[in-house]
Amino acid sequence: xxxxxxxxxxxxxxxxxxxxxxxxxxxxxxxxxxxxxxxxxxxxxxxxxxxxxxxxxxxxxxxxxxxxxxxxxxxxxxxxxxxxxxxxxxxxxxxxxxxxxxxxxxxxxxxxxxxxxxxxxxxxxxxxxxxxxxxxxxxxxxxxxxxxxxxxxxxxxxxxxxxxxxxxxxxxxxxxxxxxxxxxxxxxxxxxxxxxxxxxxxxxxxxxxxxxxxxxxxxxxxxxxxxxxxxxxxxxxxxxxxxxxxxxxxxxxxxxxxxxxxxxxxxxxxxxxxxxxxxxxxxxxxxxxxxxxxxxxxxxxxxxxxxxxxxxxxxxxxxxxxxxxxxxxxxxxxxxxx
Amino acid sequence: xxxxxxxxxxxxxxxxxxxxxxxxxxxxxxxxxxxxxxxxxxxxxxxxxxxxxxxxxxxxxxxxxxxxxxxxxxxxxxxxxxxxxxxxxxxxxxxxxxxxxxxxxxxxxxxxxxxxxxxxxxxxxxxxxxxxxxxxxxxxxxxxxxxxxxxxxxxxxxxxxxxxxxxxxxxxxxxxxxxxxxxxxxxxxxxxxxxxxxxxxxxxxxxxxxxxxxxxxxxxxxxxxxxxxxxxxxxxxxxxxxxxxxxxxxxxxxxxxxxxxxxxxxxxxxxxxxxxxxxxxxxxxxxxxxxxxxxxxxxxxxxxxxxxxxxxxxxxxxxxxxxxxxxxxxxxxxxxxx
DNA sequence: CTGTTAGCGCTTTCAC
DNA sequence: GTGAAAGCGCTAACAG
Numbered sequence: 001x002x003x004x005x006x007x008x009x010x011x012x013x014x015x016x017x018x019x020x021x022x023x024x025x026x027x028x029x030x031x032x033x034x035x036x037x038x039x040x041x042x043x044x045x046x047x048x049x050x051x052x053x054x055x056x057x058x059x060x061x062x063x064x065x066x067x068x069x070x071x072x073x074x075x076x077x078x079x080x081x082x083x084x085x086x087x088x089x090x091x092x093x094x095x096x097x098x099x100x101x102x103x104x105x106x107x108x109x110x111x112x113x114x115x116x117x118x119x120x121x122x123x124x125x126x127x128x129x130x131x132x133x134x135x136x137x138x139x140x141x142x143x144x145x146x147x148x149x150x151x152x153x154x155x156x157x158x159x160x161x162x163x164x165x166x167x168x169x170x171x172x173x174x175x176x177x178x179x180x181x182x183x184x185x186x187x188x189x190x191x192x193x194x195x196x197x198x199x200x201x202x203x204x205x206x207x208x209x210x211x212x213x214x215x216x217x218x219x220x221x222x223x224x225x226x227x228x229x230x231x232x233x234x235x236x237x238x239x240x241x242x243x244x245x246x247x248x249x250x251x252x253x254x255x256x257x258x259x260x261x262x263x264x265x266x267x268x269x270x271x272x273x274x275x276x277x278x279x280x281x282x283x284x285x286x287x288x289x290x291x292x293x294x295x296x297x298x299x300x301x302x303x304x305x306x307x308x309x310x311x312x313x314x315x316x317x318x319x320x321x322x323x324x325x326x327x328x329x330x331x332x333x334x335x336x337x338x
Numbered sequence: 339x340x341x342x343x344x345x346x347x348x349x350x351x352x353x354x355x356x357x358x359x360x361x362x363x364x365x366x367x368x369x370x371x372x373x374x375x376x377x378x379x380x381x382x383x384x385x386x387x388x389x390x391x392x393x394x395x396x397x398x399x400x401x402x403x404x405x406x407x408x409x410x411x412x413x414x415x416x417x418x419x420x421x422x423x424x425x426x427x428x429x430x431x432x433x434x435x436x437x438x439x440x441x442x443x444x445x446x447x448x449x450x451x452x453x454x455x456x457x458x459x460x461x462x463x464x465x466x467x468x469x470x471x472x473x474x475x476x477x478x479x480x481x482x483x484x485x486x487x488x489x490x491x492x493x494x495x496x497x498x499x500x501x502x503x504x505x506x507x508x509x510x511x512x513x514x515x516x517x518x519x520x521x522x523x524x525x526x527x528x529x530x531x532x533x534x535x536x537x538x539x540x541x542x543x544x545x546x547x548x549x550x551x552x553x554x555x556x557x558x559x560x561x562x563x564x565x566x567x568x569x570x571x572x573x574x575x576x577x578x579x580x581x582x583x584x585x586x587x588x589x590x591x592x593x594x595x596x597x598x599x600x601x602x603x604x605x606x607x608x609x610x611x612x613x614x615x616x617x618x619x620x621x622x623x624x625x626x627x628x629x630x631x632x633x634x635x636x637x638x639x640x641x642x643x644x645x646x647x648x649x650x651x652x653x654x655x656x657x658x659x660x661x662x663x664x665x666x667x668x669x670x671x672x673x674x675x676x
Numbered sequence: 677c678t679g680t681t682a683g684c685g686c687t688t689t690c691a692c
Numbered sequence: 693g694t695g696a697a698a699g700c701g702c703t704a705a706c707a708g
C-alpha cells in the first residue's frame with residue numbers, strides 16, 4: 001500500500017478526499033470518512049510522497065540552512081555553528097519542515113538549492129555581505145539572516161546584541177579593577193560582529209575612564225595568540241592585565257598559549273570570552289564569558305521564518321537577542337588602584 | 339526561464355534531448371546540440387526541479403542521515419557527532435547527493451523520512467539495536483550503519499577498532515608504569531562501543547600483568563565523576579593512578595572534577611580519553627587520547643553507500659577503521675616498580 | 677541522433 | 693460532501 005490512489009481505492013473514495021484528509025481539510029469531508037481513511041492510513045503505514053506533493057504544490061516543506069564556509073570545510077568543527085544548526089534542525093522538525101543543510105560560500109550553489117528544491121524558505125548564517133544583494137533579489141522566497149550586519153534594509157534578521165555584550169565585558173573588567181586591557185578579534189576587518197563587540201567594549205571601558213590602546217587591539221587570533229607576541233605584549237610597561245576575546249574559541253586559544261608560557265590564569269592574566277559554549281565550562285580555569293541562548297535564537301529564527309512563509313508580504317523584522325554575563329573563574333579581582 | 343520545456347523550446351529541440359544533456363547522456367546527443375543547450379542553460383541559469391526528477395525516477399538524490407537522539411535533543415552539542423555529520427555532509431555534496439539530517443530515536447519517523455523522500459540511501463549513527471530489525475526490513479534502500487555493533491549479519495557497517503584502541507590504552511598505561519587503573523564508560527550497559535573498549539583495555543593491561551578491578555570499572559560518568567566518588571576511589575589502599583575514559587568528553591568531565599578537588603593532573607592522577615576531539619587539545623593539561631580520523635570515516639561511509647546505491651545486490655561490507663595514540667600531557671610516567 | 681508519449685504521486689479547481 | 697480531470701516538471705521507453 002504505497003500511494004494515495006491505493007488508499008483511495010481501499011476506502012472506496014476518490015483521491016481528492018484522501019488528499020483532503022491527509023492535509024487536514026476536514027471541513028470538506030464527513031467525519032465518518034475522515035475516520036475511516038485515517039484508520040486505513042494507520043493500518044497500512046502509508047506515507048505521502050514528498051516529491052509529488054512538492055511538485056503539485058509548487059513548494060516543498062524544505063528549509064535551506066545555508067552556512068558560510070569555504071570549499072570543503074567542515075564548519076561543524078566550530079562548536080557554535082554546530083550547536084546552532086542543531087537547534088535549528090530540532091525546531092524545524094517540530095514545525096513540520098525539513099532542513100536542507102548546505103555549507104558554502106558560493107552564490108551559484110545557494111541559488112540552485114533554493115530553486116531546485118523549491119524551498120519554502122531559507123536561513124542564512126554568516127556574513128554573506130557580498131552575495132547578499134543577489135540572494136535578496138532571488139525568487140520571492142522568505143529568508144532570515146543571522147549573525148550578520150547589513151546596510152540593506154528589508155531583510156529579516158536575528159542577531160545578538162554584540163554592542164551590549166561588549167559593553168558588559170568592558171564594564172565588568174573595569175569594575176574588577178583592570179585598567180590596562182586588550183581585545184582579540186576573530187577577524188576584525190571582515191566581521192561586523194567583531195566590530196560591534198569591540199565598539200561596545202570600548203564604551204564599557206569608558207565608564208571607568210579606561211582607554212583601549214590601539215596596540216592592544218588584535219584583529220585576528222593569528223596576530224595575537226602566539227607565544228612571542230603574547231610575551232611581547234605582557235612585558236610592556238603598561239601591559240594589559242586582562243584580555244577580552246570575541247569568542248570562547250579565541251579565548252581558549254589564548255589560554256592554551258598562556259598555559260604553555262606558564263602564565264597563571266587569572267592570577268597573572270585575566271581572560272574573557274563570548275558565547276558561553278560548552279567549552280567555556282571545561283577550560284581551566286572555567287571561562288568567564290557572555291552568554292547567548294542558542295536554542296532561543298533558533299526558536300526565534302524559525303518562528304520568524306514560518307511567519308513570513310505563511311504570510312508573504314509581511315514587513316521585514318529585526319530582532320536582537322540579549323546576552324548576559326556568566327561569571328566563572330578566569331577574571332581576577334584586582335586591588336583597586338589610585 | 340524556469341522549466342526544461344522552456345529550454346527545449348528555446349533550443350528548438352525536444353524535452354528528451356534537453357534531459358539527456360542535463361543528465362550527461364552525451365552519447366545520445368550530437369555535440370553541436372549539447373553545446374547549444376548547455377549555453378542556453380548557462381545563460382538562463384536554469385536549475386532542474388528536484389521534486390520532478392525524483393518523482394519521475396522514483397528515487398531522489400537525498401541521503402538520510404539518522405542520528406540517534408532523544409526527543410527534542412540537540413545532539414550537535416556533542417562535538418563528535420557534530421563533526422562526523424559535518425564531514426558526511428561535505429562528502430555527500432561532493433558526490434552530488436543532498437543530506438537529510440534527522441535526530442531521532444523513533445522508528446516511525448525514520449520510516450516516513452525514508453519513504454516519503456524516496457531517499458537513495460541512509461546512514462545511521464548510534465546504537466539502533468532495537469529498531470534495527472525493522473529498519474533492515476525496510477524497502478530495499480541501501481544503508482550504512484556506523485558506530486554500533488550488531489549481531490545481525492547482512493548489514494553494511496563502518497566502525498572504529500574499539501578493541502584495538504582499548505588495548506593500546508592498556509598497554510600504554512602499563513608501559514608508563516601504572517599498575518592500578520580505572521575505566522570510566524559512557525554507558526557500559528547499552529553501548530557495545532564501550533564494552534569493546536573495555537575489553538581491549540583489559541587485554542592491553544594483561545600484557546603487563548595488570549588486572550582491572552571490578553570496583554574500578556565505572557559504567558557511566560554519573561557513577562564515577564562526582565567529587566565524593568572520586569575521593570573515595572582515590573583514597574583506597576590500592577587507589578588507581580590512572581583513568582582510561584571511553585571518550586574525551588568523559589575525560590574532560592573527570593578532569594574538571596579533579597581540578598575542583600585540586601588534584602594535579604598528571605602528577606597525582608593520569609587521564610586518558612578516546613576520540614581525539616578538538617577539545618582534547620585545549621584541556622589542561624592537553625589530553626592523551628586515541629585518535630580516529632573522522633573525515634576518513636565519513637569518506638569511507640559515503641563511498642560504501644554510493645557503491646551500494648549504484649549496484650544493489652552487492653554483498654554487505656564491514657570496515658573497521660584504525661586508531662592511533664596521540665600522546666599529550668595527561669599521563670605521567672611513573673617510576674618503574676618492583 | 678532526435679522526438680513522442682506516457683506516466684511518477686499528489687493537489688486542485690470545478691462540477692455534481 | 694465527494695469525484696473527475698488536468699496538470700506540476702521531469703524521465704524513460706520506444707519510434708523514427
